[in-house]
Amino acid sequence: xxxxxxxxxxxxxxDLRTRILTTIGFVAIYRFGSFVVLPGIxxxxxxxxxxxxxxxxxxxxxxxxxxxFANASIFALGIMPYISASIVMxxxxxxxxxxxxxxxxxxxxxxxxxxxxxxxTVGILFLQGPAYLYGxxxxxxxxxxxxxxxxxxxxxxxxxxxxxxxxxxxTDKGVGNGISFIILIGIIARLPHALxxxxxxxxxxxxxxxxxxxxxxxxxxxxxxAIMLVQGVRKxxxxxxxxxxxxxxxxxxxxxxxxxxxxxxxxxxIFAQAIMFIPVTLARFxxxxxxxxxxxxxxxxxxxxxxxxxxxxxxxxxxxxxxTVNPVQMAEDLKRNNGFIPGVKPGKRTAEYxxxxxxxITLPGSFFLALVAIFPAFAGLMGINSQFAQFFGGTxxxxxxxxxxxxxxxxxxxxxxxHYDGFLKSGAKIKGRTGSMAAY
Numbered sequence: 471x472x473x474x475x476x477x478x479x480x481x482x483x484x485d486l487r488t489r490i491l492t493t494i495g496f497v498a499i500y501r502f503g504s505f506v507v508l509p510g511i512x513x514x515x516x517x518x519x520x521x522x523x524x525x526x527x528x529x530x531x532x533x534x535x536x537x538x539f540a541n542a543s544i545f546a547l548g549i550m551p552y553i554s555a556s557i558v559m560x561x562x563x564x565x566x567x568x569x570x571x572x573x574x575x576x577x578x579x580x581x582x583x584x585x586x587x588x589x590x591t592v593g594i595l596f597l598q599g600p601a602y603l604y605g606x607x608x609x610x611x612x613x614x615x616x617x618x619x620x621x622x623x624x625x626x627x628x629x630x631x632x633x634x635x636x637x638x639x640x641t642d643k644g645v646g647n648g649i650s651f652i653i654l655i656g657i658i659a660r661l662p663h664a665l666x667x668x669x670x671x672x673x674x675x676x677x678x679x680x681x682x683x684x685x686x687x688x689x690x691x692x693x694x695x696a697i698m699l700v701q702g703v704r705k706x707x708x709x710x711x712x713x714x715x716x717x718x719x720x721x722x723x724x725x726x727x728x729x730x731x732x733x734x735x736x737x738x739x740i741f742a743q744a745i746m747f748i749p750v751t752l753a754r755f756x757x758x759x760x761x762x763x764x765x766x767x768x769x770x771x772x773x774x775x776x777x778x779x780x781x782x783x784x785x786x787x788x789x790x791x792x793x794t795v796n797p798v799q800m801a802e803d804l805k806r807n808n809g810f811i812p813g814v815k816p817g818k819r820t821a822e823y824x825x826x827x828x829x830x831i832t833l834p835g836s837f838f839l840a841l842v843a844i845f846p847a848f849a850g851l852m853g854i855n856s857q858f859a860q861f862f863g864g865t866x867x868x869x870x871x872x873x874x875x876x877x878x879x880x881x882x883x884x885x886x887x888x889h890y891d892g893f894l895k896s897g898a899k900i901k902g903r904t905g906s907m908a909a910y
Contacts, residue, residue: 533660547595555588636652658870667857736872741790
């Protein structure tokens with residue numbers, strides 16, 4: 471009954487009700503566009519594309535686009551080109567002084583960077599569009615470059631930018647985290663297909679139902695681990711100095727700085743996955759069916775794919791933690807507010823102490839993040855259907871957990887602000903990824 475009452479309370483809040491209905495409307499538009507096939511393609515020739523997109527790394531691309539990739543839809547390229555452009559812009563913000571200056575300009579600088587990110591996204595789209603048409607659609611292409619490939623590339627670019635616009639509208643008018651929410655919808659849309667495929671595999675096997683229940687139970691355990699990874703916090707004690715207000719003297723106040731075990735959240739795995747998609751584009755033209763190093767990068771169960779993927783995640787975890795957590799700024803804020811860490815001198819020593827703590831807790835966090843990311847490979851090697859195996863970890867699971875927690879936290883904040891009970895009545899609150907940076 472508590473959940474039913476919470477739903478009723480949500481419906482009573484006009485602003486929250488409007489945001490949820492708006493989000494549902496935008497999601498419906500996105501899902502409809504995923505089934506709008508590019509003009510001129512013979513649907514019968516798409517069977518080969520749908521078959522190839524059901525396994526290997528192409529299945530990940532198809533999952534992130536909610537099936538639009540395999541359908542040769544106008545949304546086939548999805549949101550990943552924007553993610554790739556965002557990676558490049560963040561790297562430029564570290565390496566190029568001009569972009570560093572823009573980052574320090576506040577809101578105006580962020581506006582410029584966002585504009586440049588969109589320009590770069592368009593450039594990436596005009597590279598990926600022909601690659602998708604020639605490499606993925608293949609024999610289904612009905613015309614030459616000028617009379618069909620170029621117009622179709624423009625349609626694909628327009629469709630991807632429209633998906634980006636939908637994500638931004640969900641952020642502004644809906645439940646928030648629009649880009650992540652778009653990816654989440656694509657992942658959830660593939661879950662029923664994955665379950666059906668796994669059921670078809672086990673239905674005739676001895677003890678198939680029991681095996682499926684065990685797989686679902688194990689999936690719940692992996693999800694629990696992912697939630698712990700997203701919410702894990704290490705608390706650093708902080709003592710605030712005594713102060714006198716009026717004629718009363720107040721003693722020191724002990725508080726904590728919450729340092730997350732995984733301060734970068736799911737961003738390292740999204741960045742690493744976007745980079746791992748690059749070999750797909752290259753290999754479609756250069757790699758023959760069979761073997762070789764580049765061909766192994768198209769198989770998410772191969773050794774080289776998982777090794778490189780894990781190393782990229784660990785590297786991006788440290789990189790993104792360094793971007794989002796500034797120990798020097800934290801030390802200055804503590805000193806400005808008459809705060810200090812017991813046993814540590816204020817200023818430089820405090821910054822070094824916080825940096826040391828972050829380095830120590832980021833290492834196991836990055837390894838656990840990498841382990842969760844490559845876990846679908848182990849599930850695939852155990853015989854689980856490749857579509858269902860992707861939900862045993864990887865980008866899909868962590869995005870699903872992170873975005874759902876963020877969305878629930880935002881809904882709960884609306885409820886608590888208007889003096890309604892949240893999802894949990896025991897005093898505990900849902901912890902999302904706020905505190906560092908949510909994924910877009």
